Amino acid sequence: MKTALCLLFGLALAAPAAAQDEPLRIRPFVLGTVEAFSAVDSFDAVFGRTYEPFFGGGVQIVQGNAFLELTASRFRQTGQRAFISGGQKFRLGIPLTATLTPLEATAGYRHPLSPRVLPYVAAGIGTYHYTEDSTFDEPGENVDSRHLGFVLNGGAEFRVHRWVGVAADVQYTHIPGILGGSGVSRQANENDLGGVSARLKIIVGK
Amino acid sequence: MPRVRARTAAATLVAAAALVLTVRAQAPAVRALQIEDIGLPAVVEDGFVWDVNRSPLMPQALRRIERSQQAGVIGASGRAYSPGRILVRFRDGMSMEERRAAVRLATPSGDIVARREHADFDTATIDLAEDAEAVAGALAARPDVLYAQPAYRVHALAPFVPNDPDFPSQWNLHLINMERAWEIQPLAGSTVTVAVVDTGVAYRAATLTQNIPGFFNAGIRYPPLGIQTIPFAAAPQLVGGAAASRIVAPYDAISRGLNPPLDTDGHGTHVSGTIGQLTNDGIGLAGVAFGVKLMPVKVLGSFWDVVFGSAPFEGGSDDDVAVGIRYAADNGAKVINMSLGSSGPPDCGTNPNRSGCSPVIESAMRYAVGKGVFIVVAGGNEYEEFVPPFGQNPTSVIAEIASRIDGAISVAAVDPNKVRSFFSSTGHYIEIAAPGGSNRGFGREGFVFQQTFDYVFTDTFDPTVVAPSRYTAPRFDMFANIGYIGTSMAAPHVAGVAAMLMQQGITDPAAIEAALEQTALDLGAPGRDDQYGFGLVDARAALRGLGLAR
Numbered sequence: 176m177k178t179a180l181c182l183l184f185g186l187a188l189a190a191p192a193a194a195q196d197e198p199l200r201i202r203p204f205v206l207g208t209v210e211a212f213s214a215v216d217s218f219d220a221v222f223g224r225t226y227e228p229f230f231g232g233g234v235q236i237v238q239g240n241a242f243l244e245l246t247a248s249r250f251r252q253t254g255q256r257a258f259i260s261g262g263q264k265f266r267l268g269i270p271l272t273a274t275l276t277p278l279e280a281t282a283g284y285r286h287p288l289s290p291r292v293l294p295y296v297a298a299g300i301g302t303y304h305y306t307e308d309s310t311f312d313e314p315g316e317n318v319d320s321r322h323l324g325f326v327l328n329g330g331a332e333f334r335v336h337r338w339v340g341v342a343a344d345v346q347y348t349h350i351p352g353i354l355g356g357s358g359v360s361r362q363a364n365e366n367d368l369g370g371v372s373a374r375l376k377i378i379v380g381k
Numbered sequence: 382m383p384r385v386r387a388r389t390a391a392a393t394l395v396a397a398a399a400l401v402l403t404v405r406a407q408a409p410a411v412r413a414l415q416i417e418d419i420g421l422p423a424v425v426e427d428g429f430v431w432d433v434n435r436s437p438l439m440p441q442a443l444r445r446i447e448r449s450q451q452a453g454v455i456g457a458s459g460r461a462y463s464p465g466r467i468l469v470r471f472r473d474g475m476s477m478e479e480r481r482a483a484v485r486l487a488t489p490s491g492d493i494v495a496r497r498e499h500a501d502f503d504t505a506t507i508d509l510a511e512d513a514e515a516v517a518g519a520l521a522a523r524p525d526v527l528y529a530q531p532a533y534r535v536h537a538l539a540p541f542v543p544n545d546p547d548f549p550s551q552w553n554l555h556l557i558n559m560e561r562a563w564e565i566q567p568l569a570g571s572t573v574t575v576a577v578v579d580t581g582v583a584y585r586a587a588t589l590t591q592n593i594p595g596f597f598n599a600g601i602r603y604p605p606l607g608i609q610t611i612p613f614a615a616a617p618q619l620v621g622g623a624a625a626s627r628i629v630a631p632y633d634a635i636s637r638g639l640n641p642p643l644d645t646d647g648h649g650t651h652v653s654g655t656i657g658q659l660t661n662d663g664i665g666l667a668g669v670a671f672g673v674k675l676m677p678v679k680v681l682g683s684f685w686d687v688v689f690g691s692a693p694f695e696g697g698s699d700d701d702v703a704v705g706i707r708y709a710a711d712n713g714a715k716v717i718n719m720s721l722g723s724s725g726p727p728d729c730g731t732n733p734n735r736s737g738c739s740p741v742i743e744s745a746m747r748y749a750v751g752k753g754v755f756i757v758v759a760g761g762n763e764y765e766e767f768v769p770p771f772g773q774n775p776t777s778v779i780a781e782i783a784s785r786i787d788g789a790i791s792v793a794a795v796d797p798n799k800v801r802s803f804f805s806s807t808g809h810y811i812e813i814a815a816p817g818g819s820n821r822g823f824g825r826e827g828f829v830f831q832q833t834f835d836y837v838f839t840d841t842f843d844p845t846v847v848a849p850s851r852y853t854a855p856r857f858d859m860f861a862n863i864g865y866i867g868t869s870m871a872a873p874h875v876a877g878v879a880a881m882l883m884q885q886g887i888t889d890p891a892a893i894e895a896a897l898e899q900t901a902l903d904l905g906a907p908g909r910d911d912q913y914g915f916g917l918v919d920a921r922a923a924l925r926g927l928g929l930a931r
Contacts, residue, residue, distance in 0.1 A: 214929075217929050218929070221928065221929050256925060256926035256927060256928055257926055257927060258887055258892065258895075258896050258926045258927055259927075260887075260889065260891060260892035260895040260896065261787075261889070261891055261892065261895075263889055263892055265886050265887040265888070265889070265892055265926075266886055267885050267886050267887070267924070267925070267926040268885065268886055269565065269925060269926060271928050271929070273928075273929055305930065307928050307929055307930055307931065309925075309928060311561070311564060311565050311925060316931065318928065318929075318930045318931050320930070353930055354929065354930050356930070356931075357927075357930060357931045358927045358928045358929050358930045358931045359927045359928070359929060360929055360930060362899075362927065
């Protein structure tokens with residue numbers, strides 16, 4: 176998988192010769208996301224819902240129609256420790272706070288439909304830092320874990336001003352290795368901390 | 382000096398084993414006890430003094446937390462704080478006037494009082510009605526402020542350790558991690574009713590007037606004593622003081638409700654003590670779910686019940702057990718403890734109507750579980766026993782039924798070293814283990830102690846306890862810390878934890894069973910095995926539940 180992702184990056188940054196004449200543009204952005212997690216039963220048991228907001232920002236490096244995007248975001252939510260049995264979910268009233276901090280790097284391609292509308296697709300990898308702590312924890316019982324995952328997204332950027340664009344896209348992430356080994360995620364047989372998210376970015380720059 | 386009584390638990394089970402299959406087509410020929418509802422208080426031996434003025438069901442730690450919260454204001458953050466002041470740390474080098482000015486910019490009512498000894502921060506006073514968190518936020522935003530916060534309320538977070546003087550010696554409660562479980566749930570099951578389907582419970586004071594005829598026991602003829610006035614008292618450590626109201630819907634299934642379910646053996650009272658003996662009252666011993674309500678349901682007769690005519694025989698029978706289970710389920714019990722059993726064939730699961738099986742009990746158990754009741758059954762004490770025709774280590778029929786019902790659980794016993802107790806039956810039906818003790822290699826320290834009758838005053842018919850020449854009428858008002866061993870003692874540990882799980886939010890019996898089994902400390906062969914089932918119950922792990930990833 177790593178080889179494939181490296182190839183993807185290489186291809187994305189290998190801009191056409193014409194594009195290579197264009198200046199490299201660096202565009203910062205802020206990001207708001209609502210992610211529907213793949214681990215539906217686990218999140219429902221602990222938080223009472225299966226989607227959560229992320230907030231963050233990042234930077235795009237654009238040359239021609241190719242771009243590289245670095246994103247940092249964060250989700251933090253407090254729910255309750257729980258138990259799942261026979262499909263029933265029981266919340267035990269013991270506060271649990273989970274934090275997920277993704278650092279993602281994607282490479283993509285934009286195809287302008289008009290000067291104001293630029294659809295794009297991108298793929299990449301991320302490193303995902305997950306922590307979990309609860310009341311009554313003893314030393315060593317908290318979770319502090321970091322794993323690699325991969326990212327696919329697609330959407331469109333709308334130029335609303337010479338210096339400002341708004342991008343909306345849908346992103347799929349797959350994050351193995353954090354869930355599924357223990358906890359309610361093991362009971363629910365769910366091992367993916369990723370999901371599908373709707374993202375909105377406000378981009379500053381041409 | 383606490384006393385030990387190894388034989389009682391085993392005797393009850395053996396008696397039940399011998400008699401539980403008895404089928405009675407007619408109503409039991411039992412007599413109403415002649416009872417006056419007044420009696421003298423219990424006599425508690427060993428120098429323990431009980432104080433009815435205490436409120437033992439409310440642990441001191443919880444009261445401290447409640448008082449702390451009541452004295453404060455709940456901020457937008459959810460934390461309680463003391464109104465009227467802000468704790469603020471300015472950058473070094475600022476004069477008092479500069480600091481005062483900064484505070485007044487945040488709120489016109491603000492001022493700074495003289496710094497306290499040992500403090501590296503200032504205390505800013507503000508109007509009592511002002512939002513201290515908002516003012517602190519405004520101050521904290523200033524570049525010359527390192528931090529600012531309200532004076533949030535705090536309370537002691539030390540693990541809850543009951544102040545019962547004999548608690549440190551209760552290896553059984555330490556073994557299942559009770560201190561940390563009480564930390565999670567200080568009220569210990571206060572909304573849950575646990576039915577003790579057993580020999581009854583010493584739950585009320587009374588005076589019995591009984592004719593005691595002559596009888597034979599152990600080959601000895603005991604003379605008639607005629608009409609006797611027999612004192613009966615409530616166990617102070619079960620229902621003393623404010624806890625009298627914890628008794629719910631007591632019922633004697635043997636007499637079909639004719640008599641109150643008074644324990645004239647001690648077994649049911651001991652079992653009740655493990656489930657919920659009063660705790661943190663500075664007296665004696667602790668119990669697992671000391672906040673629960675108790676429902677005494679009598680289905681097992683004692684020696685004296687037979688002498689008094691209030692039970693047809695010692696032990697019980699399937700019909701009384703089945704009725705007791707259904708009664709408990711119909712009257713609000715959420716957990717049923719059955720420290721009783723009977724040996725039988727091993728294949729009742731595949732052939733429930735064969736001779737030796739107990740479909741009437743299975744039907745009652747399924748009925749109760751269907752009504753949301755979790756059932757705990759002792760796994761049996763016959764590992765070294767040869768019980769014809771079932772052989773050595775026979776199947777315990779009721780425990781085997783429990784193993785086939787999601788929402789009922791069978792319990793093996795372990796000793797203080799977390800090793801299966803030598804007597805604890807093994808088989809495919811064992812689902813979990815709990816402290817049941819052992820007198821093999823441990824002596825006194827291997828017993829499970831709770832407050833119940835001092836058997837020197839009740840077992841006057843037993844020549845190993847009282848010389849026949851000194852035979853007298855029994856009295857049921859003398860209590861002491863008595864040690865028992867048996868799977869009868871293991872089961873109520875699990876029942877208590879189950880009650881706390883109910884209180885914690887797991888209300889489905891099958892889910893309670895799953896939670897207990899999945900959080901048990903695996904002992905013996907990895908995974909479930911025939912000696913320990915899924916392992917030793919862990920109260921803290923069960924109550925703590927699971928996170929997303931751990």
